[in-house]
Amino acid sequence: MSSAQEDFRTPGIDVSMRGGLTLVPYVVFWGWLLSRWINDFLLPAGVGVDSGTPYLDPSLFEPISESLAFAVEYLPQLAAGVWATIIITVASITLGFFLAVPVSVARVYGNYTAWASLVFTELIRGTPLLAQLFVLYYGLGLSSWIRELPLVGVGIVPDQAFLVAIVGFTINSAAYQAEYIRSALKSVDSGQLQAGRAIGFSRLAAIRHIVLPQALRFAIPGWSNELVYLIKYSSLAAFITVPELFELGRQIASDNLQYTAVFSLVALFYLAIIITASNLMGVVERRVHIPGLGRGTDR
Amino acid sequence: MTETDLLRIDGLQKSYGDEEVLQDISFSMGEGDAYVLIGPSGSGKSTLLRCVNRLTEPDGGAIYLDGVRVNDEEYDVDELRRQVGMVFQDINLFSHLTALENVSIGLEKVAGLDPESAEERAMAELEQVGMADQADSYPAELSGGQQQRVGIARALAMDPKLVLFDEPTSSLDPELTGEVVSVMRDLAKEGMTMLVVTHEMGFARSAATKMLFLEDGHLVEEGPPEQLFDEPATERTAEFLERITEAESAGSL
Numbered sequence: 001m002s003s004a005q006e007d008f009r010t011p012g013i014d015v016s017m018r019g020g021l022t023l024v025p026y027v028v029f030w031g032w033l034l035s036r037w038i039n040d041f042l043l044p045a046g047v048g049v050d051s052g053t054p055y056l057d058p059s060l061f062e063p064i065s066e067s068l069a070f071a072v073e074y075l076p077q078l079a080a081g082v083w084a085t086i087i088i089t090v091a092s093i094t095l096g097f098f099l100a101v102p103v104s105v106a107r108v109y110g111n112y113t114a115w116a117s118l119v120f121t122e123l124i125r126g127t128p129l130l131a132q133l134f135v136l137y138y139g140l141g142l143s144s145w146i147r148e149l150p151l152v153g154v155g156i157v158p159d160q161a162f163l164v165a166i167v168g169f170t171i172n173s174a175a176y177q178a179e180y181i182r183s184a185l186k187s188v189d190s191g192q193l194q195a196g197r198a199i200g201f202s203r204l205a206a207i208r209h210i211v212l213p214q215a216l217r218f219a220i221p222g223w224s225n226e227l228v229y230l231i232k233y234s235s236l237a238a239f240i241t242v243p244e245l246f247e248l249g250r251q252i253a254s255d256n257l258q259y260t261a262v263f264s265l266v267a268l269f270y271l272a273i274i275i276t277a278s279n280l281m282g283v284v285e286r287r288v289h290i291p292g293l294g295r296g297t298d299r
Numbered sequence: 300m301t302e303t304d305l306l307r308i309d310g311l312q313k314s315y316g317d318e319e320v321l322q323d324i325s326f327s328m329g330e331g332d333a334y335v336l337i338g339p340s341g342s343g344k345s346t347l348l349r350c351v352n353r354l355t356e357p358d359g360g361a362i363y364l365d366g367v368r369v370n371d372e373e374y375d376v377d378e379l380r381r382q383v384g385m386v387f388q389d390i391n392l393f394s395h396l397t398a399l400e401n402v403s404i405g406l407e408k409v410a411g412l413d414p415e416s417a418e419e420r421a422m423a424e425l426e427q428v429g430m431a432d433q434a435d436s437y438p439a440e441l442s443g444g445q446q447q448r449v450g451i452a453r454a455l456a457m458d459p460k461l462v463l464f465d466e467p468t469s470s471l472d473p474e475l476t477g478e479v480v481s482v483m484r485d486l487a488k489e490g491m492t493m494l495v496v497t498h499e500m501g502f503a504r505s506a507a508t509k510m511l512f513l514e515d516g517h518l519v520e521e522g523p524p525e526q527l528f529d530e531p532a533t534e535r536t537a538e539f540l541e542r543i544t545e546a547e548s549a550g551s552l
Contacts, residue, residue, distance in 0.1 A: 189389075189391070189394075191387065191389045191391035192391050192392075192393055192394070194354060194387075194391065195385075195387060195391035195392070195393070195450075195453075196393070197354065197377075197380065198352060198354065198380055198384070198385040198387075198454075199380065199381070199384070199405040199409060199453065199454070199457055200377045200378075200380045200381035200405065200409040200410075200457065201377070201405070201408065201409055202377055205408065205409075209404060209408055210393050210404075213395050214393075214394060214395045217395065290394060290395050290437055290439065291436075291437045291439070291440055292436075292437045292438070292439025292440035293394060293437075293439045
């Protein structure tokens with residue numbers, strides 16, 4: 001069906017930056033975001049500025065550029081949405097990964113479990129993500145069940161819609177990640193599994209110690225793609241009321257009716273998150289690269 | 300022969316569909332024996348070897364290791380494989396591990412040694428095959444001959460009673476077979492029990508205690524190398540050995 005490097009959704013955009021660029025833009029962008037999160041979430045009222053209000057008066061920037069003044073006014077309100085987007089994405093891709101590994105191993109090495117795994121991945125990949133979220137949120141009433149759990153929505157623990165979104169994206173992402181890992185598993189030479197068996201490893205132990213460490217390396221390029229998609233797809237959480245980046249942008253725009261301007265800012269945030277994410281994955285890929293082997297990808 | 304057989308094979312049988320790959324194979328080896336298994340391709344040599352550590356399950360017959368029947372539902376396959384090392388034609392080193400880790404991983408994860416003792420032991424094995432100075436290299440950074448020597452060290456590290464060699468030099472460039480054969484020869488001299496499928500007739504002549512000639516799944520002839528080379532009992536053995544030694548000398552010209 002596909003090789004380890006194949007993209008299962010749509011053509012990827014090469015957003016990795018190689019050399020040349022310094023860390024300065026990263027430090028400025030993430031430093032500012034971090035300061036906003038600390039100010040908005042952690043500092044008690046009265047200390048720092050109010051949540052979502054700019055550090056400096058936007059009118060100061062009007063002589064330079066109207067757009068800049070607009071950005072200074074509205075960027076702070078979007079910072080909380082960036083936080084939600086990142087948490088949803090990181091939680092879902094991580095939990096999805098731990099689900100995807102057994103699913104893909106079952107698919108490649110299992111008997112009956114291979115069928116269960118096939119049904120799961122095809123069902124999830126074959127239906128719209130938004131429909132899956134609706135089923136979980138409205139259909140199965142997962143939200144009312146989660147709401148009853150202790151601590152949900154208390155303090156920094158997110159509310160039920162947020163958690164349903166994480167459950168939905170975890171399941172969805174697990175299916176896609178399982179496909180990437182599955183093709184990576186198949187690209188590990190089967191002779192090595194046999195050599196492992198020949199020194200006394202059980203089948204499962206040989207998969208764990210010999211096949212998986214290699215397969216997961218081969219899966220990194222595909223996995224990076226999945227991460228980039230998930231960052232953007234997390235915007236669908238807006239449809240189940242989660243105040244992530246896209247939803248906050250929508251709310252702001254429906255107030256000031258500056259749709260183009262507000263969504264341009266939203267887009268810039270997504271772009272910045274994605275560039276950071278793919279560069280991080282590039283670093284990971286280089287760090288775990290096996291000496292002497294061709295680099296797992298030719299991007 | 301030796302007082303007790305280390306390996307005894309009795310009426311071994313294996314078929315794939317209608318094709319009988321091994322028919323009624325019986326022989327036995329004592330401790331310290333080095334047997335060389337020869338025969339045309341498709342004669343069942345590799346299948347026979349793989350039946351011994353049950354990478355291939357035999358259909359009939361019995362295999363005894365140290366007097367214990369090991370091809371039995373009751374007998375733990377992994378337990379068998381801990382006692383029988385194997386060196387592969389395709390080498391099959393673990394690509395994500397260094398030479399040292401390739402040897403130590405079994406000691407650590409299968410034999411249960413602590414990481415330090417495993418590493419120490421692995422280093423000793425690498426020294427034995429002359430690969431200690433490349434301990435930190437990854438397989439892709441090594442030549443085929445070097446890789447195969449690590450492959451041998453990996454098999455030896457588990458302290459096997461018997462090591463199976465499945466055409467260990469066939470995938471190597473001709474100029475690299477020498478280093479591997481010389482390691483094998485040393486092993487045989489030190490009394491390692493070995494069952495070797497190979498076309499390296501130099502090794503057979505100098506190190507084998509016995510040669511077995513297999514054709515179409517039958518054990519046609521067995522005997523000391525001098526006998527098979529100089530006074531083969533059957534015409535087929537003579538023909539095969541003539542062909543293979545011709546090919547060998549043509550190669551070395």
